[in-house]
Amino acid sequence: MKRPSVLIVGAGATGLSVGYHLALGGADITFLVRPGRASALQSRPPLYCYDDAALKPFDGYKVVEGTDELAGESFRFVLVTLDGHASRTDESVAMLRGLGDAIRGTDAHVIMCAFGMGVRQHYLDALGVPDDRLSHGFVGTLVHQTAADLPVNAPTDPARLARASVAYKHPANKGGFRLESGNAEAAKRFAELYNRSGVSRCLLMSRGLDEIFSDSGSPVYMAGAIAGWPDFTTLVADKELWRLACRAQGEIMALPKNGLRGKLMARLLGPRATAKVHLTMEREMLPLDYQAFNRFHHGGKVHAQDVEGLRTCLTEGRRHGRPMTALATLLERLDAREAADHRSATAHG
Structure with a gap:
């Protein structure tokens, strides 16, 4: 029986971790990377798993550097790991157009990992x-490049960690990937393939829920940035800032496009319930430092995507006559914090 083929655009932390688990499930993996990037993957470094402090060898995949190399290839799924900001650069738009040309006459199903209001239409157009x-999907693990230099807590093995390219930690439910089920058949097929790994699960959710969570997740992380990335116990104790972030979260959830479901979620996920979610994550993700990861990821790698998404939500709300007061205030405080950090860095430079 022919092994299912999966093309993954990008061989960073997301691409390698998802590719590893799909390969465990029996998929043939091809990575599409930027020109000149293929040589960095020649050594086939392993992945490090915080769950059992073990190295996970990952080999046997193919690497190409341009969509022109995909001619004649057939893929069951194409996973694009670019974030929402990176997806809109001229280079990425050209790549997406070339990718579309390569797969349009096939039955390949595309899964984008980008976040942001309007990003779905951007992908459809490109x-x-x-x-x-x-479909939209994203990793449920916390995964990072080992070069990120995050704190190393016991029982993490620092020597093994140093040998790996990326490291990952599963949540308690082993949900390694999350996928919206707007296309039920494609979602079912991808989940079945991913779940064959036996060590990680693909969790499905409705497209409506996925869109609400995708738009509304960033205010809490921006509160962390404003406060200097303390642990969540400390962040939640700053009641004024925490309530501001949760009100901003609720304003986004309650946008007209999210209907009654969004209004209900805005009421249910108030400061106390949201604190419980993140305090639980902080505990479950040990020995990986949850807030140190968020500082690296939401404070750096995808920060532009997060801020762009929040500004788009602000515009969307005001277009419908919503004042979006909490979100506007949160963004103003974020701007002020970043300006102060920039002045400090310049003064000490």
Whole structure:
């Protein structure tokens, strides 16, 4: 029986971790990377798993550096790991157009990992594929490049960690990937393939829920940035800032496009319930430092995506006559914090 083929655009932390688990499930993996990037993957470094402090060898995949090398190839799924900000650069738009040309005559289903209001339509336009061939998904693990230099807590093995390219930690439910099920058949097929790994699970959610969570997750992380990334016990204790972030979260959830479900979620996920979610994550993700990871990821790697998404939500709310007071205040405080950090860095430079 022919092994299912999966193309993954990007061989960073997300691409390698998802590719590893798909390969465990029996998939043939091809990575599409930027020109000149393929040589960095020649050594096939392993992944480090915080769950059992073990190295996970990952080999046997193919690497290409351009969409022109995909001619004649057939893929069951195409996973694009670019974030929402990176997806809109001229280089990425050209790549997405070339990718669309390569897969348009096939039955490949595309899964985008980008976040942000309007990013779905951006992908549909750039790829030139119909709506039912595009889904949104994202990693449920916390995964990072080992070069990120995060704190190393016992029982993490620092020597093994240093040998790996990326490291990952599963939540308690082993949900290593999350996928919206707007296209139920494609979602089911991907989940079945991913779940064959036996060590990680693909969790499905409705497209409506996925869109609400995708738009509303950032205010809490921006509160962390404003406060200097303390642990969540300390952050939650700053009641004024925490309540501001949770009100901003609620304003986004309650946007008209999210309907009654969004209004209900805004009421349910207030300061206390949201604190419980993140305090639980902080505990479950040990020995990986949850807030140190957030500082690296939301404070750096995807910060532009997060801020762009919040500003788009602000515009969307005001377009519908919503004042969006909490979100506007949160963004103003974030701008002030970043300006102060920039002045401090310049003064000490």
